Amino acid sequence: MDVIDRDERFRAEIRGWLEENLAGRFAALKGLGGSGREHEAFEERLEWNRHMAAAGWTCVAWPVEFGGRGLSLDQQVIFHEEYARAGAPARVNHLGEELLGPTLMALGTPEQQARFLPKIVAVEELWCQGYSEPGAGSDLSAVSTRAVRDGDEWVIDGQKVWTSLAQQADWCFVVARTEEGSVRHRGLSYLLVPMHQPGIEVRPILQLTGTSEFNEVFFTGARTSADLVVGGEGNGWATAMATLGFERGVSTLAQQIGFRRELDAVIERARHTGAIDDPLLRDRLVAAHHELEIIRLHALRTLGGEQGLQASVTKLLWARWHRALGELAMDVAGPTALTVSEPPYGLDALQSLFLFSRADTIYGGSDEIQRNVIAERVLGLPKEARA
CATH class of the missing domain: 2.40.110.10 (Butyryl-CoA Dehydrogenase, subunit A, domain 2)
Incomplete structure (x- = not known):
């Protein structure tokens, strides 16, 4: 079996499983969760994650010896694409599965690995x-x-x-x-x-x-x-930096699932309100689509390599894009963006996107810090004066 055939078989496998399982009591979870919306149906999403674990669909990128599926990079991309296509909810064990787990596999003792990794795979400890x-x-x-x-x-x-x-x-x-x-x-x-x-x-x-x-x-x-x-x-500094490298690696593909959903929601609102007929807003929507695709391609291009400085580029790209998407969402919504959906403070999805995305260029390493890293370590510019 060649690689292409193997990957297509895998795509059919995960697509079929999601279609069959994201139904019944789990059907209502579609599209829930994500950045700024982690409060949505948390217990129900936890149950969904444990259902995935029982079927072997958590920690899919981990080596088999640590409880994962040992997926190739191409298959990891397919998994995230199909998960997004199905509208599956944001997972609750991101920090364990995609940050701590890989750190323990790389730097943890055998005893630490045996104690914690199985619990992460089973979504028994968050x-x-x-x-x-x-x-x-x-x-x-x-x-x-x-x-x-x-x-x-x-x-x-x-x-x-x-x-x-x-x-x-x-x-x-x-x-x-x-x-x-x-x-x-x-x-x-x-x-x-x-x-x-x-x-x-x-x-x-x-x-x-x-x-x-x-x-x-x-x-x-x-x-x-x-x-x-x-x-x-x-050695905490080196260990913490290793964790950040994992945070800005393959895991950014999962983050883009939410970004794509949000962009689609903004486009749908523009169609509903007629804002899409405004040539300026339409151009901004098209630009947002192309820019997100560039972010995705950059993530794919850097998969499997040393994150390090690439992580700073990635953070700058998605943080500024997401903040701009929040501003575009408010322009698309027009005057209704200024009113709540229900008292006293019921925000719709686009209002929440705008407010939450204001912090994107600050948390996870501010834009100023990322620019300094690129300027000093890549371009060789003089270091910023520090008190």
């Missing part, structure tokens, strides 16, 4: 990411959360912010300073911390959309086992 802090957003090396060794445990004190899905997570991968007196990139460690314990408080952050996808997380004497350091004590 994860959140403890990176950003009030004084260390895009500059991860400035973290001040500390972890002190106490016998067979680490004791953690500090605060994280903008922690997605902390309210649902069972575990958090936390970058903390484990070397007294260390500064910047040195003395950091990457700890795996259980969320359900007295020393952790999660405070939801109310967003412009009226929802609370993000949270503040306070660690006050929180504890985790001494052996739950990934990549070795003091």
Whole structure:
């Protein structure tokens, strides 16, 4: 069987499974979830994800020895394309499946892999990411959360912010300073911390959309086992950068599923309102379509390679595109964009898109940081003056 025939057989397999299973009690989940909409039918989407796991459709890119399907890059693309075509809901275990899991496979100990990877595959444990802090957003090396060794445990004190899905997570991968007196990139460690314990408080952050996808997380004497350091004590910076590389790699294909749905919704609204007959708006819709295709092609072109600097290019591309799509959505909606669908603050999908996308050029590494990375490390320009 040649590669093309194999891939087409795989496409037929996943398409058929989705058609058969995204029905009945799961049919109502189509199109739900995604950035800024993680609150939508969370428990039902969790049930859907566990249904997928039982059929072997989670962690499909992982090697077979770790519980995955070992799909080729081409097959991973096909999987995401068919998942999007079926209108399947956003998955709830993104942080475990596409960030922590690959990090553990690359840098974790055999004991860590055996403990955590099967639970991720089965969607039995959900994860959140403890990176950003009030004084260390895009500059991860400035973290001040500390972890002190106490016998067979680490004791953690500090605060994280903008922690997605902390309210649902069972575990958090936390970058903390484990070397007294260390500064910047040195003395950091990457700890795996259980969320359900007295020393952790999660405070939801109310967003412009009226929802609370993000949270503040306070660690006050929180504890985790001494052996739950990934990549070795003091090597937290390198481990965290490895995780970010996975975040901006193949996983961006899943992100584009939501982007395509949102663009289609904007186009449909333009047809409904007649805005599509405005030549200026029509040109912007066409440009948005072409730009999203360029982002997709860039992602495909860089799959399987070293992300590193490519990750900064990717982040700049999608963040600016998505923010511009939110602005285009409001122009398409016209005066109705200024009114809520129901009191006191019922937003429609396009209003939520606009409000949430305002943050895209900030979170996950601000545009300013990404430009500095490209300027200094690719173009060789002088470094920005720092106080």
